[in-house]
Amino acid sequence: MSYKLKGHILIALVCFLLGLMLVAQFRSTQKSGSALTSLQRIQELTTELKTVMDEREKLREELAEMRKRLEEYENSAANVSQVTEAMKRELEKARIAAGLVEGTGPGIVITLNDSNLPKQPGEDPNLFLIHDEDILKVVNELFAAGAEAVSVNNQRIIATSEIRCVGPTIMINSVRMAPPFVIQAIGNPENLESSLRMRGGIIESLQVFGIQVSIKKQDKIIMPAYTGPIKFEYFKPVKAGE
């Protein structure tokens, strides 16, 4: 009988361990279940995002409204005297340099889209996507070739524009965008195109991975103005002669 009792006690010991592990495992699976984002949370965040986006849209409209009013003030001021007329011309020049004015001119339109090559298993899918760096390089090349104004998906590139990867999208002027990317540039169309098509240049390196590139020369491109906010918090201009 003691033989049987011994066996039972040993089995009871293993059973004890089993119970312990069962509870621990049960607890950890329960915890991991709750760690996943619940549907409710997703809905909450979605509505929150939507309200914030609506708000942003409203603010953008407000900004456009304010700009328009400013313009009206300038126009009315210009009527007053020739001095203000000259000042207004000067202001217009500065605006053009800053990219705050819509304009037209000859140039090229480049369309970039993700690769449609069949991917081989084991290949890095990242190579077949357009990255912020690719756009940055194209824009850089265009400016180097003498482009006077460049926009990406209707976002004008100005002095403070960023071209940055944000998850699966690219952010320019704080606006997120996804492929296809339409890059417009105003300048000498021949120069712009040949600078991109240079042997060993940016287009060639993109086409290795099957990125779809099309370049069209156009006589008239409508270049949008920069519509985002302009804020200088830290920069203070130094007056000449001081």
Add this chain to the structure above:
Amino acid sequence: MLIPIIGLILGILVGLLVPIDIPISYAPYASIAILAALDSVFGGLRALSEGHFDVNIFITGFFINALLAGFLAFLGDKLGIPIYMAAIFAFGVRIFQNLAIIRRHMIDRLFRKNE
């Protein structure tokens, strides 16, 4: 038959009282350890009812099975192959086999008592 059940209940109680946490990355190891323990329990019960229970074989069987299964899970993790499936499969088959044999013994004993 009563003592193992008491052991199981005690284990569950202690587990509830003492907060032991298994990180999620170790979940496959824990599940395999649970299977190894289950397999040992049924194997031990079977051996007891057949009368050839050996303390050493029982204890070493439990630990070595659990270790081997854990090692397989680890290896599978590193190689990207779910080798731990082999352990789950082997333990699962054995658990059902042992259960069937225990059931037969129990039925035998019941009928012998009735006769």
